[in-house]
Amino acid sequence: MTVTASVPAGEPPAWAVLQRRLFSALDEVWRVFEERYCDPDGGLRFDGTLQGRDGADDFYEPFFNWPMLYLLGGADDLLDACKRHWNGVTRQLTDAGFLIDEYERGYDWFHQGESLLMFYGICAADPSDEEFRRRALRFADLYLPASPAGNVDGPRRMIRAPHTGSGGPRRGVNEEWAAGYGAELAGMRPYGLPLEDLPGIDTWDDLADPVNARRMGEEMDRRLGDGDVAVNLASTSLIANAWLYSHEARYRDWLVAYVRAWQERTAGCGGAVPDNVGPAGQVGELHGGRWYGGAYGWTWPHGLHSVGAVAVIAAMNAALVTGENGAWFDLARAPLDQVLAEATRGPIRDGDSSMAMTWRQRLGAEADGDLQLVPYRRGLHGWFDRQPLQLAFPAWIWWCSGETRDQRRLSRVEAECGYDWTTVHAFRDKEEAGHEAPWLSYLAGRNPDYPARALAMALGQVARRMALIRADDPAVDPGDIHRWQRLNPVVTEILVQLTTGAPAALYNGGLQQAGVRYWDADRARPGLPADVAALVEDIDPARIVVHLVNLSNTGERRVTVQAGAFAEDRIDQVVVEELEDGYPGRSRAYRADRFTTSTRRIDVADNHLLVILPPGTRLHLTLSVSRRQFTPSHPTFDRFQEKQK
Structure with a gap:
């Protein structure tokens, strides 16, 4: 069917002019980033040393949304640049020992989900590339029950360890933590104790004792390094990505079986999504029977930020491969409804929120207002770590389900949140998200100027990133593997919202869907x-x-x-x-x-x-x-x- 426009554009709308200006600006700035920070083969210029298990994701993340820019209408040569950088970084990480056969040797799915966003984007942007198609199937095969890698226990419908990959289950935690998790790890202090039930270790300061630090590390290695965890649900995107190429039943069947297993575990926990399953397949097996306490789970380190994200991701992927909403989104609704029932009110306080700085950046002066605060984490002493609700979760549930109850949840959150949904705050974090509120209010007809204001804001963020790049001296702290993602000048959240009619993909491994x-x-x-x-x-x-x-x-x-x-x-x-x-x-x-x-x-x-x-x-x-x-x-x-x- 073909339709032909005949109505004159006349005075072009401001949003249209700004949108094309943003496309032009982005096609300039990714080239500057590439020239300054990348080697000719596409890898990142890096003179530091990588140790332990952490770090592979940080080399892919600076490019995570570049394929999306191409898919939306970026420069023709951007696609080749994306592939060159993926291949260059993959060779770089292989040489460093982090990858086997082009895939992560073995790490948690919170970080694997971040690593794979660039890969998923390339697959969506150019499905005709046979090399990436073969990779997509090969990577997904690692997470099927028949795989010799052994990541999956098919009969128990579980992934065998929190750290998995091309090397199979990689039990334990980071080697340096296993030797001792001490108070000198100041960057981890805001997240508190990874395990709360060790006698004699009641506060972070107790970890200053080397004996306590060693005890904590040993127990983390034993209890946080074995069995299935909720964040492994992010692996369903890898499976769904392969199914989108081949439509083979083995991918769909395992994805459905795995999500159903977590649904059944949730039902068995009275409607709470558990975060841990022991080696024998029982919830709480390594945590005194408690449904909380697993790695990247409800207690440590991020709670709802990680568990809520993967519950939505898994529900979206199950609906995608089955063609049915069914009860899939009940898995995603459960953690939201649970924390909303525990909401309190007040300003964001540093001591009460592990992500206080993030919310201050997102809300500006409104962070000091009378806000709805939901607990992100659950420990032995109950719910804690209170923050505003991350709107991407209920927004995606409503977007996918179209159900009235999910629209009502969004409306209730807006009425009770304590901040103005029409305000366009000028921030950009590494997730390229966080502007769902003003966009949703625009769709509801209450924020008519949002497109032009948001695009102008995005242009301002590009300009700031370029100023930061000009001021950056790579010789200062050359081992900083987070520098590149802080300086990535490509911004796509607003373009995704306005052109496709969908929120930005969830950062810890979501596939980008679109209207x-x-x-x-x-x-x-x-x-x-x-x-x-x-x-x-x-x-x-x-x-x-x-x-x-x-x-x-x-x-x-x-x-x-x-x-x-x-x-x-x-x-x-x-x-x-x-x-x-x-x-x-x-x-x-x-x-x-x-x-x-x-x-x-x-x-x-x-x-x-x-x-x-x-x-x-x-x-x-x-x-x-x-x-x-x-x-x-x-x-x-x-x-x-x-x-x-």
């Missing part, structure tokens, strides 16, 4: 064509409103609009606005006469449609959609061309 995606039909590649801006103005379970603008006054642009990130949704009908009369008017006139438009409804019954945008035109598309009507896949443009023939 709509775009293809440059003339260049047969993903993303918006040059000069074209897109804005999703409204979205609900059965409708998406998209505004397309061609800012070129000389060139026609052709855009294929796809429903769903993986072409899984069906466009049933589209209502388009058409010019009737009055433009451009008489040449003797100094201004255009008022023109008139009408609307037309067109049947589509497909997962895409072709939009032709003559020079200087715009088009409103009101798409009636049915969710999950086609088998999701990593689509290529050839698919659409064949259907059009």
Whole structure:
């Protein structure tokens, strides 16, 4: 189905001009970052020494959203740059002993999820690359029950250790921690004691005793280094990514079985998502029967920040491969409803919140107000570590499910949160997220200026990152492996929201889903064509409103609009606005006469449609959609061309 725009763009909307300016700026700055911090083979310039198990994720993270920029419409050569950097970093980490056969030797899925975002992005941006396709299947095979790697216990439906990978289960924790977890680890102090039930170790200061530090390290190695943990649910994205290529039942069946196992464990814990399963398959086996206390779980170090994220990720992946919401999202709802029931009020206090600095950056002066604070962690003394609710979790649940109860939860959080959802705070953290509140209020019709304000804010963040790069001296602390992610100048959160109608992917391993995606039909590649801006103005379970603008006054642009990130949704009908009369008017006139438009409804019954945008035109598309009507896949443009023939 093809529709052609006829309504004049006239005075181009500010958001459209700013959006194209942001694309242009981003295509300049990633080249500067690359030239300054990367070797010719794509690896990062690094003169330090990597020790222990931690660090592989930090080499991939500076590029995590570069493939997304290409997929949205970034420069043609950006895709090759992404692959070069992935290959270069992979060789670099292989030489350092962190990878075997191009995959993580063995580490936790909180960090593996971060590492893989770049890989998932490349797979989505170029599914025709056979080398990355083979990698996707090979990596996912490591987490199937039949794999000789032995990461999975099929009969017990569990992953055998918190640290796993191409080397199989890697039991224990970081070697340096196993030898002694002491009070000198000042950076870990905000997270408190990893284990709270060791006699004689009641406070962080007790770890100053070398004997206590050794005891803590030994017990961490034994109890936090064995059995399954909730954060392993992030592995479902690796499985789903492979299934999007091949649709082999073995990937879908294991993903479904694993998520169901965690659902059953949650039911067995009275509706609380447990964070630990012992080697014999029992919840609490290594933690005195308690459902909390596992690695990257409810007690240590991040609580809801990690458990809530993987519960949403797992539910989204299960719904993706089955085509059904079913009860999958109950797993994601459970931790949110549990902490909301324990909410209190007050300002953000350093001693009460392990992520106080993050929230002060996100909320500015509002952080000192009367806020709704939910407990992120649970320990022997009850719930603690109170912070505002991370909005990405309930936002994604509502976005995927479309259910009224999930919309009500969002509305309740807005009413009780204690800060203004329409404010666009000028911050950017490494997760490229956190602006869900003003975006949601825009979709609800209460924040009409959000697109232009958010895009201007994003441009400001790019400018600040470039200023930081100019001021940066790599010779100072050359072993800092977090420098690059702090300086990555590519910002994509706002572009994802405005063009695709979805929140940014969850940072600890989520696949990016979307209401709509775009293809440059003339260049047969993903993303918006040059000069074209897109804005999703409204979205609900059965409708998406998209505004397309061609800012070129000389060139026609052709855009294929796809429903769903993986072409899984069906466009049933589209209502388009058409010019009737009055433009451009008489040449003797100094201004255009008022023109008139009408609307037309067109049947589509497909997962895409072709939009032709003559020079200087715009088009409103009101798409009636049915969710999950086609088998999701990593689509290529050839698919659409064949259907059009």
